[in-house]
Each structure stands twice: as structure tokens, then as C-alpha cells.
Amino acid sequence: MTHPSPRPDTASTTPFEPASATIAVVTFNRSARLTRLLDSITVMDPKPGHVVIIDNASTDDTTAVVDSYRERIGTSGTQIVYRRLETNTGGSGGFSEGMRVAYELGSTWIWLMDDDVEVVPDGLAKMGTWAPRFKSIQGRRYDFDGSEFYWQYRVSEPLGIPIPFAPSGFDASGYKEMNSGCFEGMFIHRDIVAQIGLPDPRFFIYWDDQTYGWLASRVTTSVIVDEFVLRRTREIRQWDMGIRHMNASSDAYRYYIMRNRAHIKQYYRSLGAYRAVPFALGTSLTFGKEIIRLLFVERKVKGTSNLFRGLRDGRKIARDRSWKPMPALASNS
Numbered sequence: 001m002t003h004p005s006p007r008p009d010t011a012s013t014t015p016f017e018p019a020s021a022t023i024a025v026v027t028f029n030r031s032a033r034l035t036r037l038l039d040s041i042t043v044m045d046p047k048p049g050h051v052v053i054i055d056n057a058s059t060d061d062t063t064a065v066v067d068s069y070r071e072r073i074g075t076s077g078t079q080i081v082y083r084r085l086e087t088n089t090g091g092s093g094g095f096s097e098g099m100r101v102a103y104e105l106g107s108t109w110i111w112l113m114d115d116d117v118e119v120v121p122d123g124l125a126k127m128g129t130w131a132p133r134f135k136s137i138q139g140r141r142y143d144f145d146g147s148e149f150y151w152q153y154r155v156s157e158p159l160g161i162p163i164p165f166a167p168s169g170f171d172a173s174g175y176k177e178m179n180s181g182c183f184e185g186m187f188i189h190r191d192i193v194a195q196i197g198l199p200d201p202r203f204f205i206y207w208d209d210q211t212y213g214w215l216a217s218r219v220t221t222s223v224i225v226d227e228f229v230l231r232r233t234r235e236i237r238q239w240d241m242g243i244r245h246m247n248a249s250s251d252a253y254r255y256y257i258m259r260n261r262a263h264i265k266q267y268y269r270s271l272g273a274y275r276a277v278p279f280a281l282g283t284s285l286t287f288g289k290e291i292i293r294l295l296f297v298e299r300k301v302k303g304t305s306n307l308f309r310g311l312r313d314g315r316k317i318a319r320d321r322s323w324k325p326m327p328a329l330a331s332n333s
Contacts, residue, residue, distance in 0.1 A: 016128035018046035019077070020108035024101070026094030026183075027115035028056040031065045036233050038069045040118035046125060047078045050105055054098045055084040081105070090204035095183050099198050103190055103329065110193065112186045116234035117141070123229035127187045130175070135189035136213070136222035138182060139229035149232065153178035153224045155214055158275050159282030160264050162210070170226040178224045181213015185230050188216065195219050197326035200263065206253055207260040211267055218271070249293055251306045257290060258283075258310030262317035270325045287311075 023041065027034045034053075041051060051073060055062050066082045073080055081101060089097070095112055102110040109131060111124070120126075123139070130137050143149040152162035153176065162180065170176060183199070186209065196215040199208055216222050249257075261283050268274035287307055294303050317323065 014132065016131040017108070018124055018128060019049035021048040021111060021124060021128075022050040022052055022102040022105060022107035022109070023048050023111045023113065023119075024052040024054070024095070024098030025113055025115055026054045026056065026091055026098055027058065027062060028088060028094070029058045029060050029062070030115050031058070031060045031062045033233060034062060034115045035065055036118055037113070037115055038065070038073070040120075041078075042069070042072050043121050044119055044124060045121055047073070047076050048111070048124060049077070050079050050081055050102065050107065052081045052098050052101045052105070053083070054094045054101070055082065056088045056090070056094050057085050089201055091183065092199060092203040092205060092208040093201035095208070096199040096201040099193060103193055103198075108190055110188055110190065112183045112188075113230065114184050117184060117230045117232055120229055120231065126227040126229050127225075130223070130225050130227075131187075131189075134175075134223050135192050135220045136181070136216040137187040138178060138213075138222075138224040139185050139187065139227045140224070141185060142228055142231040144232050144234060146231075148228075151182055151224070153180055155180045155210060156282070157214075157273060158278035159285065160261070160268065160279055161282045161286055174227075175223040175225045177217075178222050179214055179217040181209045181211075181216060181222070183209040183212075184232075186213065189220075192216050192220055194329045197328050200326045203260050203263055204256055206256040207264055211264055215267070249290070249298070251303055254290055254303055254306040255310040255313075257286060258307050259314040259317070260310075261286065262314035265318050266320075266323045267325055283311075 025034070025037065041047065053066055063084060066080065070080050083097060083101060085094070085097065091114070098112065099110055111127065127137060127139055138153065141149040141151070150168050152164055152166060154163040154166040155161065156163050157179065196212070196219060199212050203211070213222060265274060265279060268279065290307055291304070294300055
């Protein structure tokens with residue numbers, strides 16, 4: 001398979017400078033997980049210029065944990081920037097704030113991640129090798145058990161859902177084009193953030209990173225690269241389907257999975273990508289997938305009410321004529 005060359009707006013002759021990168025982490029009441037991530041950052045080589053930690057109003061000892069790492073991480077010149085929010089804004093709000101802080105720090109590259117991963121020691125160097133060629137990059141992850149984690153990097157735009165059978169293998173180029181995104185490892189250039197704005201906090205959780213990655217792919221060549229840079233540190237119950245796995249979920253996720261389809265619909269409308277029939281089919285397939293998840297992964301039937309509640313509240317969002325997409329940022333300087 002022949003891969004197209006990167007678009008002209010992505011190619012650069014400027015060498016990657018690790019100090020120009022910021023790791024932005026969102027955490028909520030998981031100080032033990034955050035400790036493992038910060039431990040991994042202390043042994044990174046090279047390290048980023050900043051580590052931004054957005055605390056979604058944790059009630060555990062997260063603040064004390066962060067303070068205990070300031071000197072250890074700071075000895076190499078990396079600065080920790082800690083923001084504790086007054087309320088829990090969800091992953092979406094946390095990543096939006098993390099991106100805002102990193103952007104305002106002047107970061108050229110922003111590397112987003114949850115608190116339940118570890119960075120491999122040379123992870124930033126690996127991402128940096130691709131930085132001169134692309135401006136929206138996703139690395140690969142090891143799963144909790146050390147196996148290769150498969151992420152659905154392609155979205156069917158008409159349906160607005162991931163393509164589960166997108167090929168997992170890489171050819172000699174070492175990358176594949178993607179039109180999605182995952183905040184567990186998204187590595188993005190400030191120029192792209194300036195054009196598409198910050199992640200949308202209205203999602204709260206779910207579909208936010210897919211939508212943000214889709215927006216990025218409309219203005220630059222987005223890629224997933226054959227580089228393992230993160231390791232998941234949290235075990236999630238799964239249904240082993242052979243090549244793919246289906247993870248367990250929660251009632252909150254079920255609600256937002258269906259409700260946030262309306263936010264995707266609004267983004268599609270604003271950009272002229274919305275097609276009513278295929279998008280409705282994508283919503284139906286999403287609903288069906290969640291029923292399968294309940295029956296075969298969680299082995300229960302209770303929880304369907306959250307799906308219907310999400311659909312109901314989503315209809316209100318879809319009818320909101322005042323809805324606007326996140327604005328582009330004023331300057332990319």
C-alpha cells in the first residue's frame with residue numbers, strides 16, 4: 001500500500017526540541033496511579049519542558065503527591081504546573097484546561113495522557129523523531145498485561161463511529177493515517193490547536209478525543225506511528241473477541257456515549273459533514289454495541305435506562321440553535 005506524502009503544512013525542517021514539549025495529565029482521585037506516572041516521568045530521557053497536572057477536584061492526597069515530585073522532576077529543568085479545579089469537569093473539561101495551560105506556556109508540542117499510564121523512558125524521543133514530518137501524532141501503547149493494545153484509529157465519517165476492523169499492522173513507512181484521536185497519548189502541535197481550538201468540555205466524558213482528532217485530521221495529516229511510548233497501568237475487564245477486545249463500561253459512560261452523539265452531530269452540521277441517515281445508523285449501532293457490552297462483558301441487563309436517558313438529553317442538545325463549536329484560538333505565536 002502506498003502512503004501519501006504529508007501535506008505541505010505538516011513538513012518541517014526544524015529539529016525537535018524536547019524542552020518545547022509539555023506533558024498534560026488529567027487526574028481524579030487516583031493518586032496511586034498518578035504516582036506511577038510521575039515515577040516514569042522522573043526516569044524519562046529526554047524529559048519535557050513542563051508537566052501540567054489538572055486535578056479534577058480530587059478529595060484524596062493528590063496535591064501532596066504532586067508536591068512531593070516537584071524537586072525530583074525539577075532537578076532536570078522540567079517544571080511541574082499544578083491546577084486543582086473547583087469541580088469535576090470530567091476528562092473533557094480536564095483535557096481542555098490542560099491544553100489551555102500548555103498552550104499559554106508557549107509549548108510547541110502538547111502530549112496528553114490520563115493518570116493510568118506510564119511513559120516508556122525514551123517515549124518523548126520516539127515521538128520527537130516524527131515531529132518534523134507531522135503535527136498530529138498518536139503513539140502506540142502496551143496494555144496492562146504487556147500485550148499490544150489495539151486502538152481504533154479510523155472513523156467512518158458518515159456513521160461517526162470507529163471502524164473496528166481497520167488493519168492493525170504497519171508497513172515499512174512506520175505510520176498510518178488516522179482521522180480520530182485518543183487523549184491517552186495524543187501528541188499535537190500548537191499550530192493545530194490554534195486552528196481547531198481547545199478540546200470541548202461539554203462532552204464531559206466520551207467521544208471528545210475522537211471528535212478532536214477528527215477535527216485535527218481536517219487541517220493536517222494525522223498519523224498513528226509504530227512506536228510504543230505508553231503502558232497502561234489499570235486493568236479493565238474485557239471480553240476477548242480474538243483480534244479485538246471489548247472493555248467493561250459504567251452507567252455514566254453509557255449515558256454520555258449516547259448523549260454526546262448530539263455534540264458530534266452539531267460539529268458535523270457546522271462543518272457540512274452531517275448526513276442524517278448514515279449518522280442515525282451510527283447511533284443505532286452504538287446503542288446496539290452498548291447492549292452487547294452489558295450482556296457479554298458485564299453480564300447484566302440493568303443499565304439500559306442510562307442509554308435511553310442519554311438519547312433523550314441528546315435530542316435537546318441537537319435542537320439547540322445557539323450551539324457553537326469551540327472557537328479557534330486567537331494566535332498561534
